[in-house]
Amino acid sequence: MDKQNHLGNVRVVLSHTSHPGNIGAAARAMKTMGLRHLYLINxxxxPDPQADAMAAGADDILRNAVVCSSIDEALQGVVFTVAMTARLRDISIEVKTPREAMPELLQQAAQQPVAMLFGTEMSGLTNEEMGKAQVLVNIPTNPDFSSLNVAAAVQVMSYELSAAAQDFVPRVQEVQPASHEQVEGYFAHLEKVLFEIGFFTTQNPSRLMQRLRRLYARARPEAEEINILRGILSVTTEYNARLKKRYSEEHSDVQEH
Known part of the structure:
Protein backbone atom coordinates (compact mmCIF):
# COMPACT_ATOMS: atom_id res chain seq x y z
CA MET A 1 0.00 0.00 0.00
CA ASP A 2 1.47 3.37 -0.96
CA LYS A 3 1.54 6.59 1.02
CA GLN A 4 -1.56 8.03 -0.63
CA ASN A 5 -3.62 4.95 0.26
CA HIS A 6 -2.60 5.33 3.89
CA LEU A 7 -3.53 9.01 3.96
CA GLY A 8 -6.80 8.42 2.11
CA ASN A 9 -8.35 7.00 5.28
CA VAL A 10 -7.42 10.03 7.42
CA ARG A 11 -10.01 12.68 8.30
CA VAL A 12 -9.13 16.11 9.63
CA VAL A 13 -12.00 17.17 11.90
CA LEU A 14 -12.35 20.81 13.00
CA SER A 15 -14.85 21.42 15.78
CA HIS A 16 -16.81 24.68 16.01
CA THR A 17 -14.31 26.78 14.09
CA SER A 18 -15.16 30.45 14.57
CA HIS A 19 -12.98 32.10 11.91
CA PRO A 20 -13.50 30.97 8.29
CA GLY A 21 -9.94 31.95 7.41
CA ASN A 22 -8.69 29.17 9.66
CA ILE A 23 -10.74 26.63 7.72
CA GLY A 24 -9.17 27.77 4.46
CA ALA A 25 -5.67 27.78 5.94
CA ALA A 26 -6.24 24.29 7.37
CA ALA A 27 -7.36 23.07 3.93
CA ARG A 28 -4.17 24.48 2.40
CA ALA A 29 -2.07 22.80 5.11
CA MET A 30 -3.79 19.50 4.41
CA LYS A 31 -3.31 19.62 0.66
CA THR A 32 0.41 20.38 0.93
CA MET A 33 0.82 17.11 2.85
CA GLY A 34 -1.47 14.91 0.76
CA LEU A 35 -4.56 14.90 2.99
CA ARG A 36 -7.96 15.54 1.42
CA HIS A 37 -10.81 14.66 3.79
CA LEU A 38 -11.97 17.68 5.82
CA TYR A 39 -14.89 17.44 8.27
CA LEU A 40 -16.35 20.53 9.96
CA ILE A 41 -18.51 20.36 13.08
CA ASN A 42 -20.86 23.34 13.27
CA PRO A 47 -18.82 28.46 3.06
CA ASP A 48 -17.16 31.88 3.20
CA PRO A 49 -14.99 34.05 0.92
CA GLN A 50 -12.29 34.27 3.60
CA ALA A 51 -12.00 30.50 3.65
CA ASP A 52 -11.64 30.47 -0.13
CA ALA A 53 -8.96 33.17 -0.01
CA MET A 54 -6.88 31.44 2.67
CA ALA A 55 -7.15 28.06 0.93
CA ALA A 56 -4.90 29.45 -1.83
CA GLY A 57 -5.46 26.65 -4.32
CA ALA A 58 -6.94 24.05 -1.98
CA ASP A 59 -10.46 24.91 -3.14
CA ASP A 60 -11.21 21.26 -3.87
CA ILE A 61 -10.69 20.43 -0.18
CA LEU A 62 -13.26 23.08 0.76
CA ARG A 63 -15.75 21.99 -1.92
CA ASN A 64 -15.66 18.42 -0.67
CA ALA A 65 -15.66 19.30 3.04
CA VAL A 66 -18.33 17.48 5.05
CA VAL A 67 -20.27 19.76 7.41
CA CYS A 68 -21.63 17.88 10.45
CA SER A 69 -23.97 18.83 13.25
CA SER A 70 -22.26 16.70 15.91
CA ILE A 71 -18.96 15.05 16.72
CA ASP A 72 -20.57 11.62 16.50
CA GLU A 73 -21.62 12.38 12.92
CA ALA A 74 -18.09 13.49 12.04
CA LEU A 75 -16.54 10.35 13.56
CA GLN A 76 -19.01 7.86 12.09
CA GLY A 77 -17.13 4.79 10.86
CA VAL A 78 -13.85 5.88 12.45
CA VAL A 79 -11.93 3.25 14.43
CA PHE A 80 -9.19 5.45 15.90
CA THR A 81 -9.15 9.15 16.85
CA VAL A 82 -6.33 11.35 18.07
CA ALA A 83 -7.43 14.61 19.66
CA MET A 84 -5.33 17.73 20.07
CA THR A 85 -4.92 19.22 23.53
CA ALA A 86 -2.84 21.95 25.13
CA ARG A 87 -3.84 20.79 28.61
CA LEU A 88 -1.73 18.18 30.35
CA ARG A 89 -3.14 18.28 33.88
CA ASP A 90 -5.98 16.10 35.13
CA ILE A 91 -5.89 13.94 32.03
CA SER A 92 -5.59 10.17 32.32
CA ILE A 93 -5.97 9.39 28.62
CA GLU A 94 -2.59 8.71 27.07
CA VAL A 95 -0.92 11.90 25.82
CA LYS A 96 1.70 11.66 23.06
CA THR A 97 3.68 13.95 20.81
CA PRO A 98 2.72 14.05 17.11
CA ARG A 99 5.81 12.03 16.23
CA GLU A 100 4.87 9.31 18.72
CA ALA A 101 1.21 9.16 17.71
CA MET A 102 1.37 9.22 13.91
CA PRO A 103 2.71 5.67 13.32
CA GLU A 104 -0.17 4.31 15.40
CA LEU A 105 -2.66 6.42 13.45
CA LEU A 106 -1.19 5.12 10.18
CA GLN A 107 -1.40 1.51 11.38
CA GLN A 108 -5.14 1.89 11.91
CA ALA A 109 -5.54 3.92 8.68
CA ALA A 110 -4.09 1.03 6.68
CA GLN A 111 -7.50 -0.64 6.84
CA GLN A 112 -10.21 1.74 8.09
CA PRO A 113 -11.02 5.45 8.62
CA VAL A 114 -9.22 7.37 11.35
CA ALA A 115 -9.44 10.99 12.50
CA MET A 116 -7.37 13.87 13.78
CA LEU A 117 -9.61 16.08 15.92
CA PHE A 118 -8.99 19.80 16.49
CA GLY A 119 -10.94 22.13 18.79
CA THR A 120 -12.18 25.67 18.55
CA GLU A 121 -9.70 28.57 18.46
CA MET A 122 -10.49 30.03 21.88
CA SER A 123 -10.88 27.01 24.15
CA GLY A 124 -9.85 23.92 22.22
CA LEU A 125 -11.75 20.68 22.64
CA THR A 126 -14.27 20.08 25.41
CA ASN A 127 -13.84 17.22 27.88
CA GLU A 128 -16.69 15.43 26.13
CA GLU A 129 -14.98 15.76 22.75
CA MET A 130 -11.65 14.55 24.14
CA GLY A 131 -13.49 11.60 25.63
CA LYS A 132 -14.28 10.39 22.10
CA ALA A 133 -10.55 9.91 21.34
CA GLN A 134 -8.25 6.97 22.00
CA VAL A 135 -5.10 9.10 22.23
CA LEU A 136 -4.50 12.77 23.01
CA VAL A 137 -1.72 14.64 21.21
CA ASN A 138 0.15 17.64 22.53
CA ILE A 139 2.46 19.66 20.28
CA PRO A 140 5.53 20.65 22.32
CA THR A 141 5.75 24.46 22.35
CA ASN A 142 7.42 27.28 24.21
CA PRO A 143 5.94 27.05 27.73
CA ASP A 144 5.96 30.85 27.95
CA PHE A 145 3.94 31.16 24.73
CA SER A 146 2.09 27.96 23.96
CA SER A 147 -0.77 29.42 21.90
CA LEU A 148 -0.91 27.72 18.50
CA ASN A 149 -3.31 28.69 15.71
CA VAL A 150 -5.60 25.83 14.71
CA ALA A 151 -4.43 25.92 11.08
CA ALA A 152 -0.80 25.84 12.28
CA ALA A 153 -1.64 22.81 14.42
CA VAL A 154 -3.16 21.11 11.37
CA GLN A 155 0.04 21.88 9.44
CA VAL A 156 2.27 20.38 12.14
CA MET A 157 0.14 17.25 12.46
CA SER A 158 -0.18 16.83 8.69
CA TYR A 159 3.59 17.14 8.25
CA GLU A 160 4.32 14.59 10.97
CA LEU A 161 1.77 12.22 9.44
CA SER A 162 3.23 12.65 5.96
CA ALA A 163 6.76 12.13 7.25
CA ALA A 164 5.74 8.98 9.13
CA ALA A 165 4.05 7.63 5.99
CA GLN A 166 7.23 7.81 3.88
CA ASP A 167 8.66 4.47 4.93
CA PHE A 168 5.69 3.07 6.80
CA VAL A 169 4.91 -0.64 6.47
CA PRO A 170 1.71 -1.69 8.29
CA ARG A 171 1.69 -4.70 10.55
CA VAL A 172 -0.65 -7.55 9.74
CA GLN A 173 -3.83 -6.81 11.69
CA GLU A 174 -6.12 -9.77 12.21
CA VAL A 175 -8.49 -8.20 14.73
CA GLN A 176 -11.34 -5.85 13.83
CA PRO A 177 -11.19 -2.60 15.85
CA ALA A 178 -14.51 -1.34 17.18
CA SER A 179 -15.91 1.61 15.24
CA HIS A 180 -16.79 4.93 16.86
CA GLU A 181 -20.52 4.19 16.75
CA GLN A 182 -20.02 0.72 18.25
CA VAL A 183 -18.10 2.21 21.16
CA GLU A 184 -20.64 5.00 21.64
CA GLY A 185 -23.48 2.49 21.54
CA TYR A 186 -21.73 0.53 24.27
CA PHE A 187 -21.30 3.61 26.47
CA ALA A 188 -24.98 4.52 26.10
CA HIS A 189 -25.92 0.93 27.00
CA LEU A 190 -23.49 0.88 29.96
CA GLU A 191 -24.80 4.16 31.40
CA LYS A 192 -28.41 2.96 31.08
CA VAL A 193 -27.66 -0.31 32.90
CA LEU A 194 -25.69 1.42 35.67
CA PHE A 195 -28.71 3.64 36.28
CA GLU A 196 -31.04 0.62 36.31
CA ILE A 197 -29.04 -1.30 38.91
CA GLY A 198 -28.61 1.76 41.13
CA PHE A 199 -24.87 2.09 40.74
CA PHE A 200 -25.01 5.88 40.47
CA THR A 201 -26.67 6.31 43.88
CA THR A 202 -23.46 7.59 45.48
CA GLN A 203 -21.59 8.49 42.30
CA ASN A 204 -21.43 11.52 40.02
CA PRO A 205 -22.71 9.95 36.75
CA SER A 206 -20.96 12.30 34.33
CA ARG A 207 -17.62 12.13 36.11
CA LEU A 208 -17.77 8.37 36.45
CA MET A 209 -18.65 7.91 32.78
CA GLN A 210 -15.74 10.17 31.82
CA ARG A 211 -13.38 7.98 33.84
CA LEU A 212 -14.83 4.84 32.28
CA ARG A 213 -14.27 6.35 28.83
CA ARG A 214 -10.63 6.88 29.71
CA LEU A 215 -10.33 3.28 30.87
CA TYR A 216 -11.76 1.92 27.63
CA ALA A 217 -9.66 4.34 25.56
CA ARG A 218 -6.58 2.72 27.06
CA ALA A 219 -7.98 -0.78 26.46
CA ARG A 220 -9.09 -0.06 22.85
CA PRO A 221 -11.63 -2.88 22.60
CA GLU A 222 -12.16 -4.82 19.40
CA ALA A 223 -15.55 -5.09 17.73
CA GLU A 224 -16.09 -8.62 19.06
CA GLU A 225 -15.13 -7.53 22.58
CA ILE A 226 -17.74 -4.75 22.44
CA ASN A 227 -20.33 -7.39 21.49
CA ILE A 228 -19.29 -9.51 24.49
CA LEU A 229 -19.51 -6.54 26.86
CA ARG A 230 -22.95 -5.60 25.58
CA GLY A 231 -24.05 -9.20 26.01
CA ILE A 232 -22.97 -9.01 29.66
CA LEU A 233 -25.00 -5.80 30.06
CA SER A 234 -28.08 -7.42 28.52
CA VAL A 235 -27.86 -10.39 30.90
CA THR A 236 -27.37 -7.96 33.81
CA THR A 237 -30.57 -6.14 32.82
CA GLU A 238 -32.51 -9.42 32.61
CA TYR A 239 -31.18 -10.60 35.98
CA ASN A 240 -32.03 -7.27 37.61
CA ALA A 241 -35.57 -7.45 36.20
CA ARG A 242 -36.02 -10.96 37.64
CA LEU A 243 -34.80 -9.81 41.06
CA LYS A 244 -37.23 -6.87 41.03
CA LYS A 245 -40.11 -9.14 40.02
CA ARG A 246 -39.29 -11.65 42.76
CA TYR A 247 -38.99 -8.90 45.36
CA SER A 248 -42.33 -7.44 44.28
CA GLU A 249 -44.07 -10.84 44.45
CA GLU A 250 -42.61 -11.65 47.86
CA HIS A 251 -43.66 -8.34 49.36
CA SER A 252 -47.06 -8.63 47.75
CA ASP A 253 -47.56 -11.95 49.57
CA VAL A 254 -46.50 -10.39 52.89
CA GLN A 255 -48.99 -7.53 52.52
CA GLU A 256 -51.85 -9.94 51.72
CA HIS A 257 -51.20 -11.84 54.94
Whole structure:
Protein backbone atom coordinates (compact mmCIF):
# COMPACT_ATOMS: atom_id res chain seq x y z
CA MET A 1 0.00 0.00 0.00
CA ASP A 2 1.47 3.37 -0.96
CA LYS A 3 1.54 6.59 1.02
CA GLN A 4 -1.56 8.03 -0.63
CA ASN A 5 -3.62 4.95 0.26
CA HIS A 6 -2.60 5.33 3.89
CA LEU A 7 -3.53 9.01 3.96
CA GLY A 8 -6.80 8.42 2.11
CA ASN A 9 -8.35 7.00 5.28
CA VAL A 10 -7.42 10.03 7.42
CA ARG A 11 -10.01 12.68 8.30
CA VAL A 12 -9.13 16.11 9.63
CA VAL A 13 -12.00 17.17 11.90
CA LEU A 14 -12.35 20.81 13.00
CA SER A 15 -14.85 21.42 15.78
CA HIS A 16 -16.81 24.68 16.01
CA THR A 17 -14.31 26.78 14.09
CA SER A 18 -15.16 30.45 14.57
CA HIS A 19 -12.98 32.10 11.91
CA PRO A 20 -13.50 30.97 8.29
CA GLY A 21 -9.94 31.95 7.41
CA ASN A 22 -8.69 29.17 9.66
CA ILE A 23 -10.74 26.63 7.72
CA GLY A 24 -9.17 27.77 4.46
CA ALA A 25 -5.67 27.78 5.94
CA ALA A 26 -6.24 24.29 7.37
CA ALA A 27 -7.36 23.07 3.93
CA ARG A 28 -4.17 24.48 2.40
CA ALA A 29 -2.07 22.80 5.11
CA MET A 30 -3.79 19.50 4.41
CA LYS A 31 -3.31 19.62 0.66
CA THR A 32 0.41 20.38 0.93
CA MET A 33 0.82 17.11 2.85
CA GLY A 34 -1.47 14.91 0.76
CA LEU A 35 -4.56 14.90 2.99
CA ARG A 36 -7.96 15.54 1.42
CA HIS A 37 -10.81 14.66 3.79
CA LEU A 38 -11.97 17.68 5.82
CA TYR A 39 -14.89 17.44 8.27
CA LEU A 40 -16.35 20.53 9.96
CA ILE A 41 -18.51 20.36 13.08
CA ASN A 42 -20.86 23.34 13.27
CA UNK A 43 -18.51 25.98 11.79
CA UNK A 44 -19.67 29.51 12.52
CA UNK A 45 -19.15 30.70 8.92
CA UNK A 46 -18.88 28.25 6.04
CA PRO A 47 -18.82 28.46 3.06
CA ASP A 48 -17.16 31.88 3.20
CA PRO A 49 -14.99 34.05 0.92
CA GLN A 50 -12.29 34.27 3.60
CA ALA A 51 -12.00 30.50 3.65
CA ASP A 52 -11.64 30.47 -0.13
CA ALA A 53 -8.96 33.17 -0.01
CA MET A 54 -6.88 31.44 2.67
CA ALA A 55 -7.15 28.06 0.93
CA ALA A 56 -4.90 29.45 -1.83
CA GLY A 57 -5.46 26.65 -4.32
CA ALA A 58 -6.94 24.05 -1.98
CA ASP A 59 -10.46 24.91 -3.14
CA ASP A 60 -11.21 21.26 -3.87
CA ILE A 61 -10.69 20.43 -0.18
CA LEU A 62 -13.26 23.08 0.76
CA ARG A 63 -15.75 21.99 -1.92
CA ASN A 64 -15.66 18.42 -0.67
CA ALA A 65 -15.66 19.30 3.04
CA VAL A 66 -18.33 17.48 5.05
CA VAL A 67 -20.27 19.76 7.41
CA CYS A 68 -21.63 17.88 10.45
CA SER A 69 -23.97 18.83 13.25
CA SER A 70 -22.26 16.70 15.91
CA ILE A 71 -18.96 15.05 16.72
CA ASP A 72 -20.57 11.62 16.50
CA GLU A 73 -21.62 12.38 12.92
CA ALA A 74 -18.09 13.49 12.04
CA LEU A 75 -16.54 10.35 13.56
CA GLN A 76 -19.01 7.86 12.09
CA GLY A 77 -17.13 4.79 10.86
CA VAL A 78 -13.85 5.88 12.45
CA VAL A 79 -11.93 3.25 14.43
CA PHE A 80 -9.19 5.45 15.90
CA THR A 81 -9.15 9.15 16.85
CA VAL A 82 -6.33 11.35 18.07
CA ALA A 83 -7.43 14.61 19.66
CA MET A 84 -5.33 17.73 20.07
CA THR A 85 -4.92 19.22 23.53
CA ALA A 86 -2.84 21.95 25.13
CA ARG A 87 -3.84 20.79 28.61
CA LEU A 88 -1.73 18.18 30.35
CA ARG A 89 -3.14 18.28 33.88
CA ASP A 90 -5.98 16.10 35.13
CA ILE A 91 -5.89 13.94 32.03
CA SER A 92 -5.59 10.17 32.32
CA ILE A 93 -5.97 9.39 28.62
CA GLU A 94 -2.59 8.71 27.07
CA VAL A 95 -0.92 11.90 25.82
CA LYS A 96 1.70 11.66 23.06
CA THR A 97 3.68 13.95 20.81
CA PRO A 98 2.72 14.05 17.11
CA ARG A 99 5.81 12.03 16.23
CA GLU A 100 4.87 9.31 18.72
CA ALA A 101 1.21 9.16 17.71
CA MET A 102 1.37 9.22 13.91
CA PRO A 103 2.71 5.67 13.32
CA GLU A 104 -0.17 4.31 15.40
CA LEU A 105 -2.66 6.42 13.45
CA LEU A 106 -1.19 5.12 10.18
CA GLN A 107 -1.40 1.51 11.38
CA GLN A 108 -5.14 1.89 11.91
CA ALA A 109 -5.54 3.92 8.68
CA ALA A 110 -4.09 1.03 6.68
CA GLN A 111 -7.50 -0.64 6.84
CA GLN A 112 -10.21 1.74 8.09
CA PRO A 113 -11.02 5.45 8.62
CA VAL A 114 -9.22 7.37 11.35
CA ALA A 115 -9.44 10.99 12.50
CA MET A 116 -7.37 13.87 13.78
CA LEU A 117 -9.61 16.08 15.92
CA PHE A 118 -8.99 19.80 16.49
CA GLY A 119 -10.94 22.13 18.79
CA THR A 120 -12.18 25.67 18.55
CA GLU A 121 -9.70 28.57 18.46
CA MET A 122 -10.49 30.03 21.88
CA SER A 123 -10.88 27.01 24.15
CA GLY A 124 -9.85 23.92 22.22
CA LEU A 125 -11.75 20.68 22.64
CA THR A 126 -14.27 20.08 25.41
CA ASN A 127 -13.84 17.22 27.88
CA GLU A 128 -16.69 15.43 26.13
CA GLU A 129 -14.98 15.76 22.75
CA MET A 130 -11.65 14.55 24.14
CA GLY A 131 -13.49 11.60 25.63
CA LYS A 132 -14.28 10.39 22.10
CA ALA A 133 -10.55 9.91 21.34
CA GLN A 134 -8.25 6.97 22.00
CA VAL A 135 -5.10 9.10 22.23
CA LEU A 136 -4.50 12.77 23.01
CA VAL A 137 -1.72 14.64 21.21
CA ASN A 138 0.15 17.64 22.53
CA ILE A 139 2.46 19.66 20.28
CA PRO A 140 5.53 20.65 22.32
CA THR A 141 5.75 24.46 22.35
CA ASN A 142 7.42 27.28 24.21
CA PRO A 143 5.94 27.05 27.73
CA ASP A 144 5.96 30.85 27.95
CA PHE A 145 3.94 31.16 24.73
CA SER A 146 2.09 27.96 23.96
CA SER A 147 -0.77 29.42 21.90
CA LEU A 148 -0.91 27.72 18.50
CA ASN A 149 -3.31 28.69 15.71
CA VAL A 150 -5.60 25.83 14.71
CA ALA A 151 -4.43 25.92 11.08
CA ALA A 152 -0.80 25.84 12.28
CA ALA A 153 -1.64 22.81 14.42
CA VAL A 154 -3.16 21.11 11.37
CA GLN A 155 0.04 21.88 9.44
CA VAL A 156 2.27 20.38 12.14
CA MET A 157 0.14 17.25 12.46
CA SER A 158 -0.18 16.83 8.69
CA TYR A 159 3.59 17.14 8.25
CA GLU A 160 4.32 14.59 10.97
CA LEU A 161 1.77 12.22 9.44
CA SER A 162 3.23 12.65 5.96
CA ALA A 163 6.76 12.13 7.25
CA ALA A 164 5.74 8.98 9.13
CA ALA A 165 4.05 7.63 5.99
CA GLN A 166 7.23 7.81 3.88
CA ASP A 167 8.66 4.47 4.93
CA PHE A 168 5.69 3.07 6.80
CA VAL A 169 4.91 -0.64 6.47
CA PRO A 170 1.71 -1.69 8.29
CA ARG A 171 1.69 -4.70 10.55
CA VAL A 172 -0.65 -7.55 9.74
CA GLN A 173 -3.83 -6.81 11.69
CA GLU A 174 -6.12 -9.77 12.21
CA VAL A 175 -8.49 -8.20 14.73
CA GLN A 176 -11.34 -5.85 13.83
CA PRO A 177 -11.19 -2.60 15.85
CA ALA A 178 -14.51 -1.34 17.18
CA SER A 179 -15.91 1.61 15.24
CA HIS A 180 -16.79 4.93 16.86
CA GLU A 181 -20.52 4.19 16.75
CA GLN A 182 -20.02 0.72 18.25
CA VAL A 183 -18.10 2.21 21.16
CA GLU A 184 -20.64 5.00 21.64
CA GLY A 185 -23.48 2.49 21.54
CA TYR A 186 -21.73 0.53 24.27
CA PHE A 187 -21.30 3.61 26.47
CA ALA A 188 -24.98 4.52 26.10
CA HIS A 189 -25.92 0.93 27.00
CA LEU A 190 -23.49 0.88 29.96
CA GLU A 191 -24.80 4.16 31.40
CA LYS A 192 -28.41 2.96 31.08
CA VAL A 193 -27.66 -0.31 32.90
CA LEU A 194 -25.69 1.42 35.67
CA PHE A 195 -28.71 3.64 36.28
CA GLU A 196 -31.04 0.62 36.31
CA ILE A 197 -29.04 -1.30 38.91
CA GLY A 198 -28.61 1.76 41.13
CA PHE A 199 -24.87 2.09 40.74
CA PHE A 200 -25.01 5.88 40.47
CA THR A 201 -26.67 6.31 43.88
CA THR A 202 -23.46 7.59 45.48
CA GLN A 203 -21.59 8.49 42.30
CA ASN A 204 -21.43 11.52 40.02
CA PRO A 205 -22.71 9.95 36.75
CA SER A 206 -20.96 12.30 34.33
CA ARG A 207 -17.62 12.13 36.11
CA LEU A 208 -17.77 8.37 36.45
CA MET A 209 -18.65 7.91 32.78
CA GLN A 210 -15.74 10.17 31.82
CA ARG A 211 -13.38 7.98 33.84
CA LEU A 212 -14.83 4.84 32.28
CA ARG A 213 -14.27 6.35 28.83
CA ARG A 214 -10.63 6.88 29.71
CA LEU A 215 -10.33 3.28 30.87
CA TYR A 216 -11.76 1.92 27.63
CA ALA A 217 -9.66 4.34 25.56
CA ARG A 218 -6.58 2.72 27.06
CA ALA A 219 -7.98 -0.78 26.46
CA ARG A 220 -9.09 -0.06 22.85
CA PRO A 221 -11.63 -2.88 22.60
CA GLU A 222 -12.16 -4.82 19.40
CA ALA A 223 -15.55 -5.09 17.73
CA GLU A 224 -16.09 -8.62 19.06
CA GLU A 225 -15.13 -7.53 22.58
CA ILE A 226 -17.74 -4.75 22.44
CA ASN A 227 -20.33 -7.39 21.49
CA ILE A 228 -19.29 -9.51 24.49
CA LEU A 229 -19.51 -6.54 26.86
CA ARG A 230 -22.95 -5.60 25.58
CA GLY A 231 -24.05 -9.20 26.01
CA ILE A 232 -22.97 -9.01 29.66
CA LEU A 233 -25.00 -5.80 30.06
CA SER A 234 -28.08 -7.42 28.52
CA VAL A 235 -27.86 -10.39 30.90
CA THR A 236 -27.37 -7.96 33.81
CA THR A 237 -30.57 -6.14 32.82
CA GLU A 238 -32.51 -9.42 32.61
CA TYR A 239 -31.18 -10.60 35.98
CA ASN A 240 -32.03 -7.27 37.61
CA ALA A 241 -35.57 -7.45 36.20
CA ARG A 242 -36.02 -10.96 37.64
CA LEU A 243 -34.80 -9.81 41.06
CA LYS A 244 -37.23 -6.87 41.03
CA LYS A 245 -40.11 -9.14 40.02
CA ARG A 246 -39.29 -11.65 42.76
CA TYR A 247 -38.99 -8.90 45.36
CA SER A 248 -42.33 -7.44 44.28
CA GLU A 249 -44.07 -10.84 44.45
CA GLU A 250 -42.61 -11.65 47.86
CA HIS A 251 -43.66 -8.34 49.36
CA SER A 252 -47.06 -8.63 47.75
CA ASP A 253 -47.56 -11.95 49.57
CA VAL A 254 -46.50 -10.39 52.89
CA GLN A 255 -48.99 -7.53 52.52
CA GLU A 256 -51.85 -9.94 51.72
CA HIS A 257 -51.20 -11.84 54.94
Missing amino acids: PRHF
